[in-house]
Amino acid sequence: MAKLGVIHPDTLRQRVEGALRNAITTGVYRPGERLVERELCEELGVSRASVREALRKLEAEKLVNIVPHRGPVVATISLEDARQLYELRSLLEGFAANGFVGRASDEQIADCEAAAADLRRAAEGQDQNGVLQAKARLYDTILGNCGNTHVWEILRGLHSRINLLRATSLMDEERLPKSLAEIDSLIQSFKDRDAKKAEEISRLHVRNASKVAFGYLAAQEAEAGAAKA
Amino acid sequence: MAKLGVIHPDTLRQRVEGALRNAITTGVYRPGERLVERELCEELGVSRASVREALRKLEAEKLVNIVPHRGPVVATISLEDARQLYELRSLLEGFAANGFVGRASDEQIADCEAAAADLRRAAEGQDQNGVLQAKARLYDTILGNCGNTHVWEILRGLHSRINLLRATSLMDEERLPKSLAEIDSLIQSFKDRDAKKAEEISRLHVRNASKVAFGYLAAQEAEAGAAKA
DNA sequence: TATAATCATATTGCCAGACAAAATTGGTAG
DNA sequence: CTACCAATTTTGTCTGGCAATATGATTATA
Known part of the structure; x- marks a missing residue:
């Protein structure tokens, strides 16, 4: 391939x-x-x-x-925009995960597992770049085989807009341990071929990420407010 | 407003x-x-x-x-594309309906009801234009108050692409009676404030529309095949 | 002083025309 | 019928220009 x-x-x-x-x-x-x-x-x-x-x-x-x-x-993104974008992302990633479970080959699932392992290794080794790469591989594997090309594209757009918030990169590090655990259980749901569960976990994963992001955004805003005063 | x-x-x-x-x-x-x-x-x-x-x-x-x-x-749309676009549309319209029920005012729901009534009247009066208008009003009311602006935009895009198939306009007429019934039950779910049900009905509604569309597409293709032979 | 009218400047919106590079077409030779 | 080549079309990109609009500064006015 x-x-x-x-x-x-x-x-x-x-x-x-x-x-x-x-x-x-x-x-x-x-x-x-x-x-x-x-x-x-x-x-x-x-x-x-x-x-x-x-x-x-x-x-x-x-x-x-x-x-x-x-x-x-x-473009600037308001808090409300961010909320909506994360909401959509959650919906679509859940959908993708569900679709993936429904049609992925055992190999593809193994691929995900390998990517997740790489991810964990990179995380433990503080290899920031490796983390991103492994994450991308996992993401690509899931979305590329979820049975719906268009979701991919929409999500790409959502991601780039969410990235405008610039809260994610900072966020990532802090959230990594929890994030890794979530990904593990996601992979497990793949192996169990439990589509509904995969969907749920994906949605939760995004929601958790969004919570942390909003935490940062709130702090950011408080800071800005303080600076002004 | x-x-x-x-x-x-x-x-x-x-x-x-x-x-x-x-x-x-x-x-x-x-x-x-x-x-x-x-x-x-x-x-x-x-x-x-x-x-x-x-x-x-x-x-x-x-x-x-x-x-x-x-x-x-x-742009041309393959059958597979169409399938995926409808699939997405179903997901997003379901999501929108759910969101709408969760936050719509009684007035907005009444608006929907009125639009649905107009729709039925126009349909019975063979008023093609009226049908489109009432449909648009209903659609706008739901999507404009589903709590997520971005869904609106994405759906707009999906619609225009699906329209490229040109199977919809023909389709509409034949499907209208069933379509009307589905819309009635959708409105009912609004009035009952049953978000989950509204979501289900919306998804079903799109899926049914897609089935009819695919019927036309298949016929279209058979025709093209026959012409070639 | 605060506000309003005025003018200078920067920037966008749009156009015409030009030309190289690539694709399409049509024809010709193998 | 295929393969190659020339002629034509079409895109990709640039330059330079000008009117309309927005921005910012300045002056006049309340």
């Missing part, structure tokens, strides 16, 4: 799009920040046309808001 | 985007059809830049596929 991911985006606008998306999701451009077309052009060494086309894509993904005659701004 | 919908999209590209989206969803441009930039420019009387920006948006919505160096093509 050779999985050829996205190779070279061969058009310039695709690379621009990728560069901007990357800059936004990694926090180079911060939520609320204004993106001036000219500056982006210089920064990237491309024409306005290319930048503008790329921006339309990001607008559609809701990573940037474009107000007519005022230009693009990196 | 003044609901100011989208007024006049005040930028040209937004109007172009709307015009193209409209042309695609109403079947002026058919799935698989190639869209040549020049022709679109002439047709719409705008520059290539505007057309291209609009196309990026539609690409993101997956109403058109853009293959590098080959240009935009109206």
Whole structure:
């Protein structure tokens, strides 16, 4: 099963799009920040046309808001938005897990188990990068075999928007032990071929993550409030 | 509750985007059809830049596929895609109905009831347009008050893609009686404040619609096969 | 002083035209 | 009928420009 991911985006606008998306999701451009077309052009060494086309894509993904005659701004996420996004994510990840259990091969489940093991190892070894990689592998395996391609794409969008909150990376570390336990029981439900349980655990997993995230967000806001006062 | 919908999209590209989206969803441009930039420019009387920006948006919505160096093509939907889209729609509409029951005011529920009554009246009077309008009102009321704005948007996208199948309009008429009954019981579940049941009915409703749609699609395909032979 | 009107500047929205690179088409030779 | 090649079409990208709008500063006014 050779999985050829996205190779070279061969058009310039695709690379621009990728560069901007990357800059936004990694926090180079911060939520609320204004993106001036000219500056982006210089920064990237491309024409306005290319930048503008790329921006339309990001607008559609809701990573940037474009107000007519005022230009693009990196999207901001309100607490209510965050709540809703996590809610949806929970629903869809549960759905995906359920679908996965219903049609995964034993090998695919073994794959998940291996990824989970890698994850634990990386976590114990403080290998931040390894953690991310293992997580991605697990995630890909589940979503790629849940029987519904479109869920994947929607979830990708949800993730990138949730990431705008920037509460997740900090969060991850603290939550890791609990997170690992949850993943173990998820894998167990896979092995038991218990779809309903897999769904439940997935949903719970997301909900727990969201709780921690909201904790950070609240703290963040309190801080901001204190700074102002 | 003044609901100011989208007024006049005040930028040209937004109007172009709307015009193209409209042309695609109403079947002026058919799935698989190639869209040549020049022709679109002439047709719409705008520059290539505007057309291209609009196309990026539609690409993101997956109403058109853009293959590098080959240009935009109206998206086609495979049977498998259709299955998955309906599956998702079922999940999300169920979720929305559940959310609605959980937080709707009595008035909003009464609104639904009124819309359903209008729907029945229009159906009995063969008022095709009235049917669509009442349906839209019902739909808007539920989704607009389900507690999750993002579901709305995702469903909008799913609908427009499913509409590419063009099996729905034909379908609607035949299925109307059954559909009406389903909607009645949905409303009843609202009045009973039975969220779980509302969710179930919604999901079932979509699943039933999908079955009929697939019937048409199969027939369509058989026809195409016969024509080829 | 606070507010309102006015003007200068920055930025977006949109266009025309141009050209290289890639794809499509049509024809020709094998 | 296939394979290759030339002619044409179409996309990808850039440059430069101009009008309309928003932003910010300045001045006038209450």
